[in-house]
Amino acid sequence: MGAPVHSLTAKTQTSLEEVKRNTKRHRRHLLGNSISRYYFLFSILALCLVLGLVIVFIGKTALLLFTRISPQDFFFSFNWTPEEDAFGAAAFIVNTLSLTALTLVIAVPISVGMAVLCAEIAPKWLKSFIRPVLDLLVGIPSIVYGYLGLTVLLPFLRRVSGEGLGDGLLAAALVLALMVLPTICRISDDAIVAVPRKYRDAAYALGSTRLQVIMRVVLPAASRGIISAVILGMTRAVGETMAVVMVIGNTPQLAKSLFAPTSVLTSNIVMQISNVEFDSTWNYSLHMMAFLLLLISFVLILIIRLLGRKRRDA
Amino acid sequence: MKIFKKFTVTALTAVIAVTASFAGVAAAADSLKGKITVNGSTALLPLTLQAAKEFQKLHPKVKIAASGKGSVTGPQAVKKGIADIGACDWDASIDVPGFKAFDGQVANKVAVIPFATIVNKNVGVDNLTTEQLKGIYAGKITNWKEVGGSDANIVVITRAFGSGTRVNYQAKALGGGDIVKKEKNYKETGSSGDMKTAVGTTPNAIGYIDLVYVTGGDIKAVKFNGVEANTDNVINGSYKIWAYGYYMTNGQPTGATKEFIEYVQSKKFQQGSLKKLKFIPISAMQS
Numbered sequence: 001m002g003a004p005v006h007s008l009t010a011k012t013q014t015s016l017e018e019v020k021r022n023t024k025r026h027r028r029h030l031l032g033n034s035i036s037r038y039y040f041l042f043s044i045l046a047l048c049l050v051l052g053l054v055i056v057f058i059g060k061t062a063l064l065l066f067t068r069i070s071p072q073d074f075f076f077s078f079n080w081t082p083e084e085d086a087f088g089a090a091a092f093i094v095n096t097l098s099l100t101a102l103t104l105v106i107a108v109p110i111s112v113g114m115a116v117l118c119a120e121i122a123p124k125w126l127k128s129f130i131r132p133v134l135d136l137l138v139g140i141p142s143i144v145y146g147y148l149g150l151t152v153l154l155p156f157l158r159r160v161s162g163e164g165l166g167d168g169l170l171a172a173a174l175v176l177a178l179m180v181l182p183t184i185c186r187i188s189d190d191a192i193v194a195v196p197r198k199y200r201d202a203a204y205a206l207g208s209t210r211l212q213v214i215m216r217v218v219l220p221a222a223s224r225g226i227i228s229a230v231i232l233g234m235t236r237a238v239g240e241t242m243a244v245v246m247v248i249g250n251t252p253q254l255a256k257s258l259f260a261p262t263s264v265l266t267s268n269i270v271m272q273i274s275n276v277e278f279d280s281t282w283n284y285s286l287h288m289m290a291f292l293l294l295l296i297s298f299v300l301i302l303i304i305r306l307l308g309r310k311r312r313d314a
Numbered sequence: 315m316k317i318f319k320k321f322t323v324t325a326l327t328a329v330i331a332v333t334a335s336f337a338g339v340a341a342a343a344d345s346l347k348g349k350i351t352v353n354g355s356t357a358l359l360p361l362t363l364q365a366a367k368e369f370q371k372l373h374p375k376v377k378i379a380a381s382g383k384g385s386v387t388g389p390q391a392v393k394k395g396i397a398d399i400g401a402c403d404w405d406a407s408i409d410v411p412g413f414k415a416f417d418g419q420v421a422n423k424v425a426v427i428p429f430a431t432i433v434n435k436n437v438g439v440d441n442l443t444t445e446q447l448k449g450i451y452a453g454k455i456t457n458w459k460e461v462g463g464s465d466a467n468i469v470v471i472t473r474a475f476g477s478g479t480r481v482n483y484q485a486k487a488l489g490g491g492d493i494v495k496k497e498k499n500y501k502e503t504g505s506s507g508d509m510k511t512a513v514g515t516t517p518n519a520i521g522y523i524d525l526v527y528v529t530g531g532d533i534k535a536v537k538f539n540g541v542e543a544n545t546d547n548v549i550n551g552s553y554k555i556w557a558y559g560y561y562m563t564n565g566q567p568t569g570a571t572k573e574f575i576e577y578v579q580s581k582k583f584q585q586g587s588l589k590k591l592k593f594i595p596i597s598a599m600q601s
Contacts, residue, residue: 081495083412083475151515164467164499164518250474250502252495261501271504274384275476278394 055294062291065284074285080252082272082282089265089289091254096238096264098255099169099176103237107177107184108230114181115188115226120214131189134182142179146246149175154247163259167249170258175243180233187232191225192218228304235297241266265289347375348570354388354401355478356505357427357524358559362401364587365578372577376570385478389416389562398571400562403427403478407562410481411490420566424578425559426594428525429483430535430543432510436517439463441537444489450520453494458518469499471512471521479506482557483522487538526592549598558596 065074069087077088118130149171158166195218203217219226249261250271263271269286276282352362359382366378388400393416404410405421431442439462442450449455450468459465472493473480484493494500501516503509506527513521514532521533525543528535535543538555547553561567567575577583584595 147511150511155515158517164469165501165516167501245504246508249500250504251497251500260498271474271502272476275386275474277386277390 058287058291058294061284062288065281065288068281068284074288078254080268082276082285085281087281087285089285089292091252092263092265092268092289093292095169095255095262096266099172099244099264100234100237102169102173103176103180104230104234106173107180107233110177111181111184111229111233112188112226114185115192116214116219118185118189119192120210120218131186134186137178137182142240142243143246145175145179146243149243149247157259161259165249165261166259167247167261168257168259169248169255169262171247172244172264175247176237176240179240179243180236183236184229184233187229188222188226191222191229194225195221224307228307231300231304235300238296238300239266239293241270245270265293346373346570346573349377350379350399350571350574351391351397352378352380352399352401352561353383353391353397354399354562355385355403355559356382357385357403357478358382358401358425360526360591361425361559361578361588361593364591365574365583368583368587369574369577373570373573376574378574384476385481386413386476389419392416392419392562392564395564398563399567399575402560402562403557404481405558405560411485412475412481416562419562419564421560421562422567422575422579423558423596424561424575425584425588426548426556426596426599427482427559428543428545428548428553428556428594429479429487429522430525430528430555431487431520431522431538432513432528432533432535433521434513434517434519435532435534437463437520437534439536440534441540443539444487447538448488448491451488451493452491453497453500456499466518467499469501469516469519470494470497471501471503471509471516471519473509473522474502474504478557479522479524483555486555486557487522545592545594548594556594558599559593 065087074087074089075093076090077086078091079086079088080091114130114134118127122130153171153174154166157163157171199217199221200213203213208216244264245267248263248267250263250267251261252263252268253260255262269289272282273286276286350366352366359380362380362382366380370376370378382401385401385403386406388397388402389406390400391397392400400406400419402421404413406413406416407419407421409415431447433439437458439458442461446455446461450461451470451472453470455461456468457465458468480493484490501512503512503521506523509521509523510527510530510533513519513523514530523533525535525545528543537543538553541547541553543553543555548556561575561578563571563575566572578588579596581597584597588595
């Protein structure tokens, strides 16, 4: 942003004016820069403060739980009957993990397949159709997915399985799979597109078929990106609440079958948090569940960051 | 020109007169100002909103903010000082099963809320006794043929613990009986709306809900001990599943809060808007 150098002697008269004007503009720019710098700094500090407060407040209330009951009771007991002072969250933890796993088992093959289709195989017009459609799917509020699950998916599952209720892990996993599909697909898509063209050219030059190129070269090269896509999908599946609450049945018991009404951490929190007293063990244990979810997402995001760093090193 | 002048003068006079008369109304209401926050029961929320709308027309300087989250949040919010009025489907100043009394709070009766047992439209049963309901909700009766229906498993749908509807239904329809917690055909829903959808879309389902929600063709209300669920039967005392709705306040209400509660309890509101919303006036039960 320095004042421009004038080499033309014929214009010295005017250039003096110009220099003056330019210095003025330069100062103005500097002021603008410093203001925006402080503004950005303030924004990031405010964000950190809010995030810190959230963690502190949830954590503080959550840890109060262990002044009332022991960690063993909370983490390893399957008996959740708060009305009778039994606060075992093990069933919810196990259910949350199995729901996430089931969701990924359904969603990952489909979404990675679609990503390959989008990036490698599909003609241009199909690509320019699929990508906006997937982006649109992200914008639908989760409660709408839940309502569709309740009114369309559940009656269908009841007919197919012959169960009376149909609520349970399978229904929730199907709804969640539809919800995480765009996330996983679009990010994997980007990762696959980012694989350098020379890798493919080299593989084709060696006489590989298209399938071989995709399976042996492109997917391995994009694997880190695909894994972060899967983990991002996982964080969405772990934390999703409204859609799950409508199709899972909300019965605090360990899911012994795919169709048994059951409950996960998020659905249990949302069902009960508004009905419990402020300073009760019940309230503390719900906060502990929230804190647990926070920790799970934190760990998952850490994994993504580590993967990203490794890729840069390579 | 003259005509225009005349017209202007008349128009101005009219405007001034109208303004003055409005100012007169406003001046009369000036004495009351303040801010009232209402929190709590979703069942009472439509009533509160309607009352707030009418009350604010009478007293433009009073601001009323109302929200619903669930019965027990009402007295809790009052206790924490977040709300002036806590709407609750039970008298929270005394102990009820599962909930301790809120000390120092006063319960102001504002309405009568009837509740109904509902079933999916495919269920052939149209009358259930207290004993039968007790058996169904305790998990002892699991097939509709045991209570006179077709051979199909009963799907029990209930509200989450802490719901005012559940507290009242358990006390009045089940005679204080237990509600099963961990069963295969058992499901909990979070709100009256969810309950209605769940019972309406699940064949062989049974549930319970505020009578005002019983509309549409997917659900039907069943008779309780042979008595049909309607407002007339609540008033004449033959239908037993109903409860008072309360406005909980911290001590005796004062100022604008007091005026507002008195407005809701007034004959004009009880016989007018409250009835239109399908609640029952409190006076109907006390006479």
